[in-house]
Ligand SMILES: Nc1ncnc2c1ncn2[C@@H]1O[C@H](COP(=O)(O)OP(=O)(O)O)[C@@H](O)[C@H]1O
């Protein structure tokens with residue numbers, strides 16, 4: 442089969458950490474052709490989505506002690522070719538947030554792919570539907586007390602009621618713009634002004650969960666089923682657990698509550714074509730549903746001795762076969 446990945450520039454990916462590379466490597470290892478492209482390389486000709494595609498060959502990472510090691514020349518690219526994306530069996534849209542207007546335009550281009558020929562993961566409709574922060578709001582029983590507002594008074598009232606809160610820009614990732622809030626903070630008003638661009642852009646504000654000190658669990662979900670998890674524990678003076686800001690990845694198990702949250706989320710994920718997703722759980726609460734370029738596979742593979750990329754690729758192959766029957 443042929444797999445295409447719409448990714449950020451490959452030279453900037455970290456093969457030992459990046460989940461896109463883990464899936465690409467798995468596809469190659471299982472005998473498939475792997476192509477890469479970038480969001481701005483897509484277009485529509487005669488009603489069909491096309492892209493410049495480059496066949497890529499990778500040297501797989503190897504585990505050395507507690508980390509993955511990659512060769513300096515870990516990938517090699519063939520000449521680019523302008524091709525209909527329907528010649529691919531699967532297209533993975535894995536561009537990092539923020540979800541900008543050009544990003545949304547790319548999802549409209551992906552709408553022009555005939556779904557009976559090519560699976561698009563995640564579905565362009567799902568990518569437009571699911572804001573990574575707001576999507577969790579529909580699971581009212583699973584999330585901590587949360588508001589969304591651009592209004593200083595509304596935000597202050599909530600934070601004072603809770604004692605402490607966490608502010609999240611709606612388009613952020615990897616801990617970017619995440620702020621700890623207390624009503625007594627002398628910068629409180631200024632923080633809200635900066636984060637909301639002077640009251641013009643709503644932000645999410647959530648009650649502060651002390652359980653975050655013990656970690657923020659990433660659960661990787663494939664077609665609504667949890668396939669693995671890793672805990673990310675804040676280190677040093679940092680309150681955020683994201684790996685990108687130094688969070689330590691730690692082996693973990695799924696609790697009964699985690700499974701309950703997965704079950705609550707699964708029907709919506711399936712409905713919205715959100716096949717490959719990473720949900721974040723702090724203590725007993727769902728805090729985020731990552732749909733654009735969820736990460737975690739490399740860490741889970743290393744800690745649990747598994748190869749989740751293989752599972753993802755096999756799922757894609759089986760669902761393509763089921764569709765063609
Ligand atoms: N309600 C909360 N209480 C305490 N800490 C939180 C809360 N929400 C998020 N955090 C911390 O902030 C980090 C980033 O939050 P998250 O909502 O996952 O956004 P993103 O990962 O997209 O930046 C988490 O890893 C966690 O450590």
Ligand SMILES: [Mg+2]
Pocket residue numbers: 615616721729
């Ligand atoms: Mg997160």
